[in-house]
Amino acid sequence: MKKIFFLAIISSFCLYVSAQDISLPAPQKTGGKPLMDAINQRQSVREFSSKDLDLQTISNLMWVAYGFNRESKRVVPTALDKQQFEVYVALKTGVYLYDAKANKLLLKVKGDHRKSAGKQEYVWNAPLNFIYVMDAGILDSSVECGCIVQNVYLYCASAGLGSVVRGYFDQDELKKLLNLSEKKKVILCQTVGYTGIS
Numbered sequence: 176m177k178k179i180f181f182l183a184i185i186s187s188f189c190l191y192v193s194a195q196d197i198s199l200p201a202p203q204k205t206g207g208k209p210l211m212d213a214i215n216q217r218q219s220v221r222e223f224s225s226k227d228l229d230l231q232t233i234s235n236l237m238w239v240a241y242g243f244n245r246e247s248k249r250v251v252p253t254a255l256d257k258q259q260f261e262v263y264v265a266l267k268t269g270v271y272l273y274d275a276k277a278n279k280l281l282l283k284v285k286g287d288h289r290k291s292a293g294k295q296e297y298v299w300n301a302p303l304n305f306i307y308v309m310d311a312g313i314l315d316s317s318v319e320c321g322c323i324v325q326n327v328y329l330y331c332a333s334a335g336l337g338s339v340v341r342g343y344f345d346q347d348e349l350k351k352l353l354n355l356s357e358k359k360k361v362i363l364c365q366t367v368g369y370t371g372i373s
């Protein structure tokens with residue numbers, strides 16, 4: 176009996192260690208600052224502390240970016256409701272693809288690749304960088320991206336976080352890192368973190 180108990184503990188520990196996707200807590204869909212205050216405070220910030228974001232905040236960020244707010248419809252409008260956008264996020268532990276239905280971050284590349292997420296130094300220190308990927312042939316997706324970016328800006332204004340959207344990154348480097356097909360491209364990145372240097 177003791178042996179079985181011991182084996183169960185070991186195997187659940189191994190499962191925990193080898194589990195590389197991140198299961199997110201349910202996003203908090205209420206509260207925050209009034210919308211007019213958040214709009215009034217939206218701004219780009221370029222000084223970030225290296226302090227990590229907690230999992231709840233990451234979950235909220237992913238949801239405001241590209242979550243579902245109805246059975247199968249997103250928080251942002253998408254042309255013909257095709258929902259072809261992909262939202263990746265570079266954290267210290269890896270680069271992940273957001274799976275909104277499962278409320279998970281799916282590990283795509285292990286390790287700290289924040290340096291690939293942008294050419295400006297503040298990017299490398301910030302705890303989270305969104306990488307927005309679209310089908311290069313579907314220009315409507317860039318409008319979708321604008322909606323995503325603004326949702327993230329407004330959430331950050333509401334939650335006391337800093338953010339900046341960025342077009343200054345190495346397209347080829349990111350495409351290679353994410354193993355994107357020829358028809359996909361990174362349209363923008365967006366840095367998020369606590370403001371101030373640490």
Ligand SMILES: Cc1cc2nc3c(=O)[nH]c(=O)nc-3n(C[C@H](O)[C@H](O)[C@H](O)COP(=O)(O)O)c2cc1C
Nearest residue numbers: 217218219220221293295339340341342343344363
């Ligand atoms: C499409 C786009 C690309 C941008 N690229 C960068 C960038 O690469 N680096 C950066 O620091 N800011 C970038 N910005 C942020 C703008 O510089 C910023 O929005 C502008 O200076 C106005 O400041 P505000 O956002 O505080 O109103 C970008 C903004 C947009 C809309």
